[in-house]
Amino acid sequence: MEQKLAEFHEREDCILYASCFDANAGLFEVLLSPEDAVLSDELNHASIIDGIRLCRAKRLRYKHMDLKDLESKLQESQSSRMRLIVTDGVFSMDGDVAPLRGICDLAEQYGAMVFIDECHATGFLGPRGRGTDELLGVMDRVHIVNSTLGKALGGAAGGYTVGPKPLIDLLRQRSRPYLFSNALPPPVVGSAISAVEMLLASNEIAQSMTAKTMRFRNKMTQVGFTIAGTSHPICPVMLGDARLASVMADDMLKLGIYVIGFSYPVVPKGKARIRVQISAAHTEEDIDRCVDAFIQTGRKHGVIS
Numbered sequence: 488m489e490q491k492l493a494e495f496h497e498r499e500d501c502i503l504y505a506s507c508f509d510a511n512a513g514l515f516e517v518l519l520s521p522e523d524a525v526l527s528d529e530l531n532h533a534s535i536i537d538g539i540r541l542c543r544a545k546r547l548r549y550k551h552m553d554l555k556d557l558e559s560k561l562q563e564s565q566s567s568r569m570r571l572i573v574t575d576g577v578f579s580m581d582g583d584v585a586p587l588r589g590i591c592d593l594a595e596q597y598g599a600m601v602f603i604d605e606c607h608a609t610g611f612l613g614p615r616g617r618g619t620d621e622l623l624g625v626m627d628r629v630h631i632v633n634s635t636l637g638k639a640l641g642g643a644a645g646g647y648t649v650g651p652k653p654l655i656d657l658l659r660q661r662s663r664p665y666l667f668s669n670a671l672p673p674p675v676v677g678s679a680i681s682a683v684e685m686l687l688a689s690n691e692i693a694q695s696m697t698a699k700t701m702r703f704r705n706k707m708t709q710v711g712f713t714i715a716g717t718s719h720p721i722c723p724v725m726l727g728d729a730r731l732a733s734v735m736a737d738d739m740l741k742l743g744i745y746v747i748g749f750s751y752p753v754v755p756k757g758k759a760r761i762r763v764q765i766s767a768a769h770t771e772e773d774i775d776r777c778v779d780a781f782i783q784t785g786r787k788h789g790v791i792s
């Protein structure tokens with residue numbers, strides 16, 4: 488599994504954890520000391536925030552996807568021994584994609600390293616589904632990738648780090664969730680290996696995602712819904728009001744469509760939404776049926792006319 492994931496991401500080596508939460512909890516403490524600095528996007532996933540809390544490096548939070556602010560934090564931390572820029576490749580609540588090219592440019596200019604969390608990109612983003620770094624053409628400029636087997640790779644559990652061999656060797660010796668917790672169950676590993684093999688064998692699945700995603704986004708926008716993000720298969724149907732998001736999701740379920748309403752504190756107040764996730768298993772008919780159900784419930788609740 489580890490060899491296949493390293494091959495898939497085109498990195499030297501890989502270490503497998505029971506979850507990506509563990510991979511994020513186990514990395515920063517091993518890699519960074521008090522003389523180092525970590526520069527983290529303010530909207531990074533909770534597991535990254537917790538992982539960073541466990542390390543003793545200087546912490547600097549930059550404004551969400553704001554390269555100017557990142558640069559000012561890089562200038563502020565010039566005296567640190569090693570600097571690590573940390574970002575989600577894709578931010579799951581809005582489906583927005585980190586500006587990785589600009590981040591890598593700044594990292595090279597200031598001698599920093601780049602880490603990305605690819606839970607919402609591995610398996611489907613980029614022409615071969617390798618992730619955000621492939622999509623933006625920076626696979627050879629991002630140093631460390633953490634991701635999950637529990638989303639697009641379908642296994643419901645498992646996470647990993649891929650990167651330079653010496654780092655992975657060090658994690659095997661020192662990373663606490665790896666050392667002090669059970670390994671991933673073999674049946675989960677078996678199914679995840681099959682998923683990765685399917686992706687290594689053909690780009691068809693990854694490429695079909697783009698067409699399906701655009702079908703959903705375009706149809707929904709045409710009838711008057713607002714979908715956040717750009718081209719990501721996470722399609723947040725923005726509704727604003729928390730109760731509206733919840734009752735509309737209930738009505739969608741009555742029509743046979745399982746979608747989830749999200750509201751505060753998971754997303755900011757006034758930004759409640761129903762988050763729709765397009766899957767490679769969906770057919771065009773499935774997508775059209777989902778759009779029809781949204782039209783019906785959206786009209787019922789006065790969201791569209």
Ligand SMILES: Cc1ncc(COP(=O)(O)O)c(C=O)c1O
Nearest residue numbers: 506507508532534606635637646
């Ligand atoms: C960006 C991100 N990182 C890490 C995780 C944790 O992944 P896992 O479920 O494998 O622990 C998630 C899961 O929601 C996530 O969205």
